[in-house]
Amino acid sequence: MSESNKEKIVQHIIDHLGGKQNIDNAWHCMTRLRFEINDDSLINTKEIQGIPEVMGVQNQNNQLQIIIGTDVESYYEILTSKLGSEKTESSPSKDKKEKKSLVTMFMDIVSGVFGPIVPAIAGAGMIKGLIAGFVALNWISDESQTIQVLDMLASGVFTFLPFFIAASAAKIFKTNQYLAIAIAASMQYPTMTDAAEAGNIDAFHVFGFIPIPVFNYAGNVIPIIFAVFVLSYVQRWVDNILPKAFRTVFTPTFSLFIGGLIAFTIIGPIGIYLGEGLADVIAWLFEFSPIVAGIVVGTIRPVAILTGLHHAMTPIALQNFADQGYDMLMPMMFMANMAIAGATLAMYRKAKSANEKSVIVSSSISAFLGITEPALFGVLTKYKRGLLAATIGSALASAFISAFGVRIYGYILSSIFSLPAYIGDYFIFAILGILIAVAAAYLVALFFARANNQLDETENNNGSTNEDLAAVATGIYVPIDQVEDKAFASKSIGDGYAIKPEKQEVLSPVSGEIINIFPTKHAIGIKTNSGLEVLIHMGIDTVSLEGKPFNLLADVGDTVNVKTQIATMDLEQIEHHQKDTTIMVVVTNMDRVEALPVAKKQAYQAGEKIGDILTSRK
Template sequence: MELSKSVASIIAHVGGKENIVNVWHCMTRLRFELVDYDKADMEALKAIPDVIGVQFAKGQVQIVIGTTVEKFYTEAMKQLGLDAAKEADKAPADEPSGEKKGLVSQFMDLMSGIFGPIVPAIAGAGMIKGLMTGLVALNVISNTTDTYLIIDMLASGVFNFLPFLVAASEAKKLKTNQYLAIALATVIMYPTMVNAAAAGEISNFYLFGMIPVPVFNYSSSVIPIFFGVLLMSYVHRWVDRIIPSAAKTVIVPTLTLFISGILTLTVVGPIGIYLGRGLASVVNTVYDISPVLCGVFFGAIRPVSILVGMHHAMTPIAMENFASQGWDMLMPMMFVANLSIVGAAAGCYFKANSKSEKTVIGGAVLSGFLGITEPALFGVLTKYKMAFVAATVGSVVGSAFISFFGVRLYGYITSSVFSIPAYIGPYFPFAVLGWIITLAVSFSLSYLLVVKMNRSSELSN
């Protein structure tokens, strides 16, 4: 179907332009916040040819499009008469009528709205970093050459200055001023702070000679700027409300940046640092006590978290692990979960009764190997429910296995076959065994539960 017609159908079936409060996208999904969710015709949305899947989760109607979602978003904004840049400067929308979302739902909604849009930048940089790590491990290139150092700048720059990306994305999600949010990121990333933290000679600066400003290296951090921009959105609204219109242009940004900057440096930023370390410490403590238990838990929740669009909730913890200890054990589990979904979808291939359905499953499997699992989840596993069970079991078994042997990554990278070079090193054999076990378990169980048992049921009838 033509793009404009598909988008027009989507808008019509979510209740029309007047029913849409907000629309945004992640890597594969259009996400709608609506005034009245009862007006959304889920079955009609599923029937649109370009739509892979539809679900209601976290107070959103999520429409799975695939890797072309940005084109759909751009066309949707055009048809809705909205400008993304201008929308980012508006005050946050009022809570839509109807039942209010819970705090957990709001938090997950915010996480997906922030990290979804910046994942391409992180994934691209992570892929370069992973490939270079693999080449160094294979002695193809030395990490002391100018070539390596230049390419490493391409890969590491995104992660070093991650607070800027988070600030811009969060401001857009909160509909506050993006440039003030970026300015706030410059405050905590200014060389005076970064260099003092690197030198390690002082623990505090003192504002007005008496207010301590803790010294931390905020490079690669996520949680401090997250809370900083959240605070800034409220400060900006408050200042904008009390300042007369004639003075808004200069006074509002001045007061917003001054108040938010001081509070972020003295209170919010340090709290964010300690909270991030605390979250990572909890996960690492569980991992230290029982790597297998940790693998079972994360392996079990990962497939369902992708299904409901909550998978970005793990990203801050993984990023904190990379920033604080230089490695992370969650990213390998994410790759295992993706492979389990691929294996389970592949098992369903032998259940397909038509050439078109086999083509859909084949495309979903290929897409899953490339790191995009939504086609397999929504196009295959939601149809064959027992295959989703098989994917979850495969994820649990594979994650427990690689956790037991301590498989880890030393930099953020997308969970796809292209990430394999990043695993080359002491844990590589265990990683490969884990991937094989995951694919074997999920494929075998899916084939058994969806194909074999179904055929036995048909014969008995």
């Protein structure tokens, strides 16, 4: 695709995220553009999903993810040029961090650290897999110089993995990359590495009394992530207390000295013990029951990929390689990918258009090659029973290979091309596991698809339905294309109407269930019985008021009708802050709407019927 077309796509994404001003931060991983958004109610998910190059969109843990695929880097470069460096490649803002849970923050860090370095790890892992296959087939002697050179190419990444982790983590924690790499280098300096291998001393002593425990940090990931995290605070602290004239020389000096000592004495050992603890938990699960371990990991893997939580398995697998020399989690990741491919392929029979069938075939092939996002976001989130089938296939296959102890001896992409890495004692079980994963997921998905088709036929017989649409407040009716908010006026978020309120009472414009409330209280989402998703947006640019003018009288999960008051808004306070009080009411999934009512007058009372929305069951 030409750069000009990619530029148009990126601009289209920015526009339907509510514009540049609505994007607080943006970065990317291996397949996804990731965003922090100021006002989620301005996001037009439907329009973004309609872009052919977009494989899926999800809002997970206060983070909007747009799945592009392996070409994401080229789109990100264009995005950077449009947004500016101040909004890209940065960690979440302080205010955003305070709103996140520790789990969310941890996952953001893990995905941010490992995303950029996955290509290096995957490439080196694939070479390791080929080496294992060549040696097992006796094509090349394991003592040959060819193997030695290939092993250098493959093992270099894993031996010096802390260097890669340090550089990537420095971007996340906003500290100097070269100081971070210096910390990693000191932890892997031959003096430390040789002492750990010799095993003749337990610790060095600085100034005769500060103990530096001896560990081999080669291939470890958790200690260096923590060390760079601490370094980021040390550097800022040093920079703040030093006079400006001394900072150039003494900030890096004191940062390296203090940060390095903390890494050696506290952070490094804690990271080692934590990594070993995680590995021990996984090992205990396998010792307790390999089959149970396979079922647990196989079941959570597809959903983990869907939510972005799969990155949490990467440091555990790498820790297993460092501690045990092998890992049993990655073969299960392999099985999950194969199950996703099988379930996706089964959806071919359910597809109705040639374009949809083409998407399914290409997504399935991509999953066989180790990239599952197109299948998950482009196909299985649409056919949710297919996702359940993939989960079943993944659990069954993972339980099977785990029962026979299938393992891998180096990090490798979970692709059909990684099979050579399994040549040896476990090869036949890996092959059988693939067959189980693909066949089980495919057959279960076919069964679910048939059941779903019967349900669809029953629903289609019911035809179209009507939904009452009422005035959200007492005031003057305003056509949606005439409001002073371009995102709403362009109907990019959805179609509907607006009212300039004269009273503070806000009523539900439809009957249904409240499904979400924006943290700043200015936007409420309601889902009707027929599946319409209706957004009530109180005021224009009122997100900056932090909810102060709004008093909510309903909560998520509450059932409401057109006579239910859901909120009050302090019109005087909003106007005092020079904000527009207009309330917008839009249907965000317009694909379910056949016709919207036309207002018959200018002024309405709150709860007064405007007309009927003609909906269709899709």
